[in-house]
Amino acid sequence: MDLREYMKNNFLFLDGGMGTLLQEAGLQPGELPERWNVSHADVIVKIQKDYFDAGSNIVLANTFGANSLKFDDDELKLLVDSAFDNAREAARTSIGTQEKYVALDIGPLGRLLKPYGDYEFEDAVEAYAKTVRLGVAAGADLIFIETMNDSYDTKAALLAAKENSDLPVFVSNAYGSDGKLMTGASPAAMVAMLEGMHADAIGANCSLGPDQLIGVMEEYIEYASVPVLIKPNAGLPRSENGKTVFDVYPPEFAASIKGLLEKGVRIAGGCCGTTPEYIKAVKEVSLDITPVPVTDKNKSLVSSYTHVVEFGKSPILIGERINPTGKKRFQQALRENDVDYILNEGLKQADAGVQVLDVNVGLPEINEPEMLERVAKELQAVTDLPLQLDTSDPVAMEAGLRCYNGKAMVNSVNGKEEVMEAVFPLVAKYGGFVVALTLDEGGIPDTAEARVAIARKILAKAAEYGIAKKDIIFDPLAMTISADTTAALATMQAVHDIRFGLGVNTSLGISNVSFGLPQRMLITSTFFALCLEQGLSAAIMNPYSTEMMSVYYTFRALHNLDPNCTDFITYAQGLPKMVPAGSEAASSGAGSNTSGAGAAGTTSGAASAAGREVSQLQNAIIRGLKEQAANITKELLQTVEPLDIVQNDVIPALDIVGKDFEAKKVYLPQLLMAAEASKEAFEEIKAKMASSGNGGPTRCSFVIATVHGDIHDIGKNIVKLILENYGFDVHDLGKDVPEQDIVDKVVELHAPLVGLSALMTTTVPAMENTIKLLREQAPWAKVTVGGAVLTQEYADKIGADSYCKDAMETVRYAEEIEASLKAE
């Protein structure tokens, strides 16, 4: 019987442990179990036959570690083919009369993906795809992805399975005792991502015994709309008589599983330490229970690699600040590939309290698909907030969705056929929670009724792609009341009708409503409150606005969404201080407060500044006081030329700290704190210059990279920061950078200076090769090297021009080279 059909009305029983049984049969530590498919086929067949005899419906072919990282192509094919020969032989000879299926078993590759590891997501997809294709050719009935302890790795495997087969795919993750994956994902986060990508069954295996997994399973059952599976260990291992044994025996194991089946789990088996006896016991206890039906939980979810955000309960704030529209400084950052600026914008909004970040990096002159992918990946390396990918370019949308770790928000589709046909297939493939604007070929209708009609049309079209209304959120469009004073009424009516008539979530870009009016925030925030009362589920908004945040917290308190008013009280108590430096609100007066109180222009107390006459700004920088540095700069900019501030305050302050560092009066953390404070000052200066259309002061360009094969970039990042502080035009190529990429950049910029970093002896040859290539293709460039293993001697040996032991030495060297260039 077709598996998808069979599982609708029946429990499915999986097999139990394989590795532990192979060890008992003599598998040596370090020996790859898949090789036994050929060398000890009889052993494998016997174990698998025992499982079928015990009542397993699904036996996993012995392919857990069968991947191209461990075996060459020929051996891989042989091992996968023989794995299926063995499992089918076991099924054929078994005395069991139940439905029997053989699964292609896929375990993790054993390499952690970027950004925390060094393996590329697409390389992982390709490696898994190879095994999937072999399994499909060998006649697998389903694909069983298991023991995955990282959400991104899980996505790679599931994507490979979906792109290379139509088979049912079961996905099982390994949770720690804290109920999370090793890289932090909660069960609900996995449900959101895996269901979005159409896994047929999901759940947990390995790592713990059935009782320790109860919490994880309950979360699965609460969130999942597909069948839930469990394949736990026989408890925890302990030592007995010099042997390791597992502490849960078949009767208790089966009793625990029974409890879970009664709660709603539909698929059960065992992992490490379990044997056919366990499966037999599980099967027996399940005879007198009927499967709990699998129902649609109807939850509107987005997820990151750690958690879900659920729409439709408490209102959700979506930060709008990662968007170049009308922001010169942001546009400049995009053009200059200054991703750090964008990351900071994300982190500041996270601190201000948003739950989702909108990400729009569209500018006519940049490659949007590339930039969106890069920014999405980099944001996910620094924040665990879910992202809303905001682009009108379907190619960019696919690039973003594909690399996204979780289930993203998709911004946006609308009622235009062409747009829906471009975007819905992407959502169907990668999963997503889609913002749908109620406009179409005829434009934006004036009335609520007409907008609701478009909404209905969009829902119908989405359904054709298998996208349920729980995965749609309508934006009925806020229009400015300065053009038409009925506009806000129409929008509010539409919000109400969509939410309560159609039963679908709604979102608005709130601030449009006040366009063209004075004191816009008064209108915007009141409109926000009114829309929330009409059932608005989310808003794309500016979290730096005190008025907007106040509406949000008061609304939640008044609507019984904030138990004990805890969040409101915390918010209210932090009110005077909560506006972050650098925001628009702060510039309108709040800033002067802080700078007046803290800095006061005194030099006493700062040990490193003792005995020196320093200015307020210098004092703030030397002491590493970021907020003060920013606020003082902002004030100075009203009367002093930007470049004068750099010359008279920032650089001298850095020099004081730099010299103290060289004299070992201050140490690395203090040096960095000062550098960060001066960066804040620079940020203010840059913003001012961007708004006045002036470029910036730059010294010569400096290309910096951690060499190929090395993933250590702490040192390199420190050097980069300090160099930037001194005004050098630093181009950071990142870590693990191929030799030719470095050379190409140096040639492109005709950069006079290159800095290479390596931590390990094993990667110094890559450094040497890079230098060699530079000498051939960019003979003008001076190369300085640094990193833990480097010494002057080593540097000489590999042909570098200089060795710098730390960031300050690098600055001095760069200044020296720059001076000699000017002298020429």
Place this chain on the structure above:
Amino acid sequence: MKELMNSIKEDRLAVTDSITPLHAEYEAPDVNKGEILRYAGIPASVVRARNTSGFDDAYLKTLSEKCAKCGKGCNMSAAFEEAERTGIPNHCTEITDESASEEEKALDKMLDDAIEMASDKLTYRVSYCCVKIEFDEDGYPIFPFEQHSDDLKKNLKGCSAAIIFAATIGSGIDMLIRRFERTSPAKGLIFQGMGAERVEALCDKFNDDVVKAAKEAGLTVHPRYSPGYGDLPIDVQPYVLGLVDAQRRLGITLNGSYLMSPSKSVTAIIGIER
């Protein structure tokens, strides 16, 4: 652990049967701020000097009655002596508001914030197994993996068994490092230091358990020894991690250069002598 030590003592340890690894999980060990700063690049002696420089004699005298930090009537001079001797500041020698300059306070606050921020993101897990050791004719210990390390040979001399373990504080710390290393390198550095301090503290805790159980069984424990120390190369890592099933149990993976992820992970061998 007790049962394990008894099997070593009574020579009941099977050669390969004990390969299925065991698991230990700990509560967060006490934080040692001085160590974090030391790993972050501030020498212990500087932390110490900084902590004492702000006090004049009269002030110290009042403190010796009642500690400003904990208010418990600590003996401050004893506390300073202790800090001097061990090189590790204790709670009474930490910066007090009265003595610290503004940038010292900023650093101290950053450290406190970082500790607070990391507190619910770290796990303290160990996977370990115990192997019986025999020696070849040249005196090298025979392991399930091959190596010819003279330093390890010396370290394990006279041992009849060894605990092999992998310990990790999880990937939460890597996320914090990643989060800050570009946006606030100073904080990134503090998290680096904290990660090193935390994972070493975890190893110490596990090591203490081994020593305690061994002592009760009348066995001697040798100092723990890690791949990468002396002439024991890090390319034994795949075998060591394989022995304790570190990928499945702790989520530890190796990259192309044999470095572990999560980065704040340690593997080591503890020799046990009968």
